[in-house]
Amino acid sequence: MSTQSDAALLASLASLISEGRNPDTMDIDTLPTEAILARINHEDAKVAPAVASLVPAIADVVDATVPRIQRGGRLIYVGAGTSGRLGILDAVECRPTFSVPDTLVVGVIAGGEQALTHAVEGAEDDSDQGEQDMLSLNIQSDDVIIGLSASGRTPYVSGALACARRNNCFTAAIACSPDAAIFAHADVPLCAVVGPECLTGSTRMKSGTAQKLILNMLSTALMIRLGKTYQNLMVDVNASNAKLKARAVRIVMQATDCDAEAAREVLAAAGNETKVAILMQLTGCDAAAARTRLTRHQGFLRKAAQ
Secondary structure (H helix, E strand, O other), X not given: OOOOOHHHHHHHHHOOHHHOOOHHHOOHHHXXXXXXXXXXXXXXXXXXXHHHOOHHHHHHHHHHHHHHHHOXXXXXXXXXXXXXXXXXXXXXXXXXXXXXOOOOEEEEEOOOHHHHOOOOOOHHHOHHHHHHHHHHOOOOOOOEEEEEOOOOOOHHHHHHHHHHHHOOOEEEEEEOOOXXXXXXXXXXXXXXXXXXXXXXXXXXXXXXXXXXXXXXXXXXXXXXXXXXXXXXXXXOOOOOOHHHHHHHHHHHHHHHOOOHHHHHHHHHHOOOOHHHHHHHHHHOOOHHHHHHHHHHOXXXXXXXXX
16 A cells, blocks of 8 residues: 655645645635635636647547457546546446447446445555556456546556556546646546636546546547447437437437437337437338448448448
8 A cells, every 4th residue: 555644745735736725716705605606617617728728638548549449448447536436427427328338438436336425534545456456357458547636646546557557558647737646657648737726625626527528528539439429419329218218219300300200110120229220211221231231330320321
């Protein structure tokens, strides 16, 4: 387990932008409610521009991930506290949104499942456990490991990334302080400098928002590059509840300009596979032929329809 003395930890925190005091919110405890909210909103407006500066680096991560996923690799997020929860949130939403296996995008949090709803004391400081959690996933060279830490100093994340590096995985790290320790173990560092938080050290705020934006961009761009969309429609949506079933009907309607009755009929003929149903409606082929064409074009609907 990696540990730091109190003095070393204090010095480390003092050097982090994410732990600094925000001069624009020193009086926030004196303000009426609406003014408090306006001040928070003003700070939140700084997040998107900070993330925009990272677009080329985020693209590098996506472009490195696509061929690894196509060869059977996985995308694995690893973090502690808020950062770990954000990684798990993005991972679990990929399956219903894009009909991918639960094992394709994986979220790992220091302290395990209990840490999703409760603080697990000391979990983030255990670099050895970060390594063990990666080994327990049997990580392979085609896996992509992305470490998340607002401060960038989390030993658990450093341990996980260092293990990934030793196993020849591609690695990236997301932090909100320059010169973050986790960047030493990353092929691509992603530093979103959003400045000090409204409440000093409350990195669930701007830092958390920045990490969520980056994860949204990463996973969405990855799925687009893997053929999970047609135009800007989620044509691989898993219609697992009433809302998503209605969405599948609407997607078929939007993609083919057909009415709701036709969309329901073709979806039924396609076994409720939205992408297959759209191709059938666009080309007039049956379900078997649509699946064959999609397979021939690696699941890209636009190519299959041409």
